[in-house]
Amino acid sequence: MSRWQSGISKKAKSAELITQRRRKKTMVRNVKFVEPAKVYRMIKDELDAVYFEVMSKGDLIDREQLRSFEKNLADFVGTKYAVGLNSGYDALHMSLLAAGIGLGDEVIVPAHTFVATCSAVVNVGAKPVLVDVGKDFNINVDLIEEAITENTKGIIPVHLSGYMADMPRIMEIAEKYNLAVVEDACQSLGSSIAESPKLRTKSKKKMAGSWGLTGCWSFYPFKILGGYGDGGAITTDAPDVALFVTRMRYNGEDRNAGEYHGHGFTCLLDNLQAAFLDVKLKHLPDWIARRKQIAERYRAALSNIPDILLPHYDRPGFDHIYQNYTVRAKQGNEFSEYLKKNGIEILTQFRKPYYKHEALGLEDRGFSETESLSREVCSLPMNVEITDEEVKYVIETVRRFYGKF
Numbered sequence: 398m399s400r401w402q403s404g405i406s407k408k409a410k411s412a413e414l415i416t417q418r419r420r421k422k423t424m425v426r427n428v429k430f431v432e433p434a435k436v437y438r439m440i441k442d443e444l445d446a447v448y449f450e451v452m453s454k455g456d457l458i459d460r461e462q463l464r465s466f467e468k469n470l471a472d473f474v475g476t477k478y479a480v481g482l483n484s485g486y487d488a489l490h491m492s493l494l495a496a497g498i499g500l501g502d503e504v505i506v507p508a509h510t511f512v513a514t515c516s517a518v519v520n521v522g523a524k525p526v527l528v529d530v531g532k533d534f535n536i537n538v539d540l541i542e543e544a545i546t547e548n549t550k551g552i553i554p555v556h557l558s559g560y561m562a563d564m565p566r567i568m569e570i571a572e573k574y575n576l577a578v579v580e581d582a583c584q585s586l587g588s589s590i591a592e593s594p595k596l597r598t599k600s601k602k603k604m605a606g607s608w609g610l611t612g613c614w615s616f617y618p619f620k621i622l623g624g625y626g627d628g629g630a631i632t633t634d635a636p637d638v639a640l641f642v643t644r645m646r647y648n649g650e651d652r653n654a655g656e657y658h659g660h661g662f663t664c665l666l667d668n669l670q671a672a673f674l675d676v677k678l679k680h681l682p683d684w685i686a687r688r689k690q691i692a693e694r695y696r697a698a699l700s701n702i703p704d705i706l707l708p709h710y711d712r713p714g715f716d717h718i719y720q721n722y723t724v725r726a727k728q729g730n731e732f733s734e735y736l737k738k739n740g741i742e743i744l745t746q747f748r749k750p751y752y753k754h755e756a757l758g759l760e761d762r763g764f765s766e767t768e769s770l771s772r773e774v775c776s777l778p779m780n781v782e783i784t785d786e787e788v789k790y791v792i793e794t795v796r797r798f799y800g801k802f
């Protein structure tokens with residue numbers, strides 16, 4: 398204790414402490430959902446270095462930075478190939494084309510997902526067949542078989558928020574009905590399922606994006622591996638699929654021979670983005686560990702509140718990397734508005750399910766789980782840049798809403 402502090406009377410000191418405490422309690426802070434500029438500051442030197450390298454060499458399209466990132470991504474996911482694209486949507490679109498899915502075909506998609514999963518199906522001329530989800534926000538595997546018809550050619554399981562759909566069961570069903578499996582893994586880079594949870598010692602992790610014909614990735618800035626603009630990729634073990642997508646992303650051209658192999662698209666991952674993503678990919682394992690730590694903190698502090706369901710599922714072998722920490726609050730908007738009013742940025746994806754948007758022309762067959770969760774979802778701040786103090790504030794605010802201090 399410094400000299401001047403020791404001079405303050407005991408009474409004044411305790412009064413001071415009380416006002417400090419009060420101020421702390423009522424102070425509305427601002428906790429951001431994501432803070433990209435802060436992440437930039439965390440790894441500025443590395444990002445600046447590759448920026449200057451790319452710019453000074455003029456390496457803008459399809460250069461070594463793209464190939465390096467593709468190799469590292471494929472290694473990370475555990476596939477033979479990765480092909481960089483312009484977005485997660487493009488990854489889905491290219492995958493369906495590669496699987497030969499088109500007019501007259503049906504593709505099974507979950508009723509609760511980002512709209513792009515479904516739009517890719519519509520845009521290749523096929524019909525999306527929606528299936529309700531389960532308590533873990535992923536497609537309910539018990540409802541898949543009844544949605545299969547003689548026209549069903551594919552299924553797009555979505556691994557939402559960082560937790561994988563039941564791939565062992567889905568692969569079984571796909572094999573039985575001869576369906577192409579396109580994994581929408583846009584929210585689950587780094588997640589996995591142990592291949593044989595019963596044999597824990599021998600079990601090997603099989604990563605998201607390595608189960609189906611392709612894994613589809615998005616590097617949209619706020620994804621777990623986010624670029625500085627749009628970006629995406631597919632991962633695959635099939636050489637013909639990798640070759641097809643490599644050509645189609647660049648107007649159908651075989652760049653060595655100069656031959657066009659079909660009417661393609663312009664959806665190549667930018668070289669500069671690839672260079673940034675390659676830097677960030679190295680940090681991903683540490684960043685995932687940090688996310689799990691934050692999730693554990695939320696779990697420990699909030700699991701005794703009966704009115705919120707937390708995204709923790711004790712399913713052996715299933716990993717969760719917490720791209721999002723989405724809780725279900727019985728009080729729906731009242732809960733999410735309270736957090737916002739207290740300066741906490743949250744996400745309520747999606748209050749209105751995509752199939753209820755009239756212009757999309759989709760059939761609403763009534764999806765009860767999707768309906769009820771869409772009233773309740775609220776994603777709490779979950780990112781690598783958040784401080785422990787901020788996490789504490791979020792926890793306190795949630796507990797205050799429920800009258801628990």
Ligand SMILES: *Cc1c(COP(=O)(O)O)cnc(C)c1O
Pocket residue numbers: 483484485486487510511513514555581583584614615616617627628629
């Ligand atoms: C982000 C996302 C997409 C689309 O990715 P873009 O890069 O924005 O096109 C598709 N599916 C899911 C589940 C996503 O989260």
